[in-house]
Amino acid sequence: MPQTILTLPTRGQGLYEFTDQAEAFVSASGREEGLLTIFVRHTSCSLLIQENADPDVRTDLLAFFHRLVPPTSDPEMGWIVHRAEGPDDMPAHIKAALTQVSIGIPVARGRLMLGTWQGLYLFEHRDRPHRREIVLHFST
């Protein structure tokens, strides 16, 4: 049951792809079939499988979440209580709650069974640089 922690540096809000690292981890295990679980160890970033073709899709996704949950410096967010860690912090927790902390991906013939256009992304919701930990767990 191979398991590792992947550390991804982030530089502000955005989608950071790690499909290749996940494929390499599965490949290195030498096993052909199983289930890869990806799990992010934070509450202000999250995981997303999304289109890896047109980058405009990622731009629009970020814009949607920014409009749905603006920074707490926006007057519309005057009701927010948790403000000690900056205007991007509580929105980060909310965006993480609206997306996923854990995703299971079946593996066959040594490959993730992703669709043609699917990529794995870390969805960073904080402005400042962070080092984010993702657990990769391959069960058979």
Next chain:
Amino acid sequence: MPQTILTLPTRGQGLYEFTDQAEAFVSASGREEGLLTIFVRHTSCSLLIQENADPDVRTDLLAFFHRLVPPTSDPEMGWIVHRAEGPDDMPAHIKAALTQVSIGIPVARGRLMLGTWQGLYLFEHRDRPHRREIVLHFST
């Protein structure tokens, strides 16, 4: 470790139930206990476990997502960049990001451990007909 791809034809936005097909797959495996992972291989539809009793619940769910993420032909969505694939395309990616691409369901005594009112649905976010692939993966 049985694994299969279930293909579901869709005819426009809506919730398409596949609980019976998932139960049949688990049953055919001959194993009594384990974990069924369902994974959808697309970025413009998603998965949902929801009430399978009153169909009004599904009507209201669809209406909520339509109001939260209107078609890009709606003036409110003027900020959307990715428009090449039609007014339902970028909203489909956003709705998929807000729901789930993968769900794990424990199995006991050869049955999915669903609650009384829970059904498994493919949540189609596109208007035109599609053939959607869902991986069913039963690990023990």
Next chain:
Amino acid sequence: MPQTILTLPTRGQGLYEFTDQAEAFVSASGREEGLLTIFVRHTSCSLLIQENADPDVRTDLLAFFHRLVPPTSDPEMGWIVHRAEGPDDMPAHIKAALTQVSIGIPVARGRLMLGTWQGLYLFEHRDRPHRREIVLHFST
């Protein structure tokens, strides 16, 4: 493959932590490595991994979901059809659809691989008291 059903009593909308019960279940299994899947058997409550430090984060999360999906007694929700089970019922289904029904958490050295600030919560969306069932499933 240990498996159990955890029953949590709830007393209205809120986040109910069960990290300790999940840790105890993993610990009692005597196994050091694997994958814990948590699965909630209802469609009007859900699961959330969120910050277990400042309680204001939970307050703000509840407030956000209340603002995004108000009770159906709110004039803004006049379009809702499913009203037979009270003003908190259809919003509960919608909030459940926006969060998670199932989460997989890797286990190493007999412990859940949660980050420092992560706690496991049942997210209750109904007003009246309920007894909620969560399946804990530990696969190796």
